[in-house]
Amino acid sequence: MFVPFSITGCSLELLKTGEQGIVSFCKSQDETILKKLISLGITQGTAVTLEQRLPSLIIKVEDKSLTIDMKTIRAIYVRIVDNFRTYTNNSQK
Numbered sequence: 001m002f003v004p005f006s007i008t009g010c011s012l013e014l015l016k017t018g019e020q021g022i023v024s025f026c027k028s029q030d031e032t033i034l035k036k037l038i039s040l041g042i043t044q045g046t047a048v049t050l051e052q053r054l055p056s057l058i059i060k061v062e063d064k065s066l067t068i069d070m071k072t073i074r075a076i077y078v079r080i081v082d083n084f085r086t087y088t089n090n091s092q093k
Contacts, residue, residue, distance in 0.1 A: 018051075020049045023048060028074075037072065048061050048078060
């Protein structure tokens with residue numbers, strides 16, 4: 001299956017509201033943050049959408065909307081997906 005995507009990757013904090021991406025990696029010196037991400041289901045390959053920036057950052061992971069602090073958001077790096085709907089529809093088949 002081919003999933004169209006841009007080559008550009010960035011920190012999740014740089015996404016615009018409504019943009020979607022696939023987690024490339026999580027990077028932090030703080031083990032607590034890394035464990036928190038795993039417990040929330042945010043691991044490499046996870047699809048995420050930035051739903052809201054203010055007053056709190058809210059991301060959507062699968063069917064859950066999560067409020068995440070900035071320190072945790074900065075630990076998440078994503079590959080921005082050009083055609084997210086194709087990816088999610090095909091991955092469910």
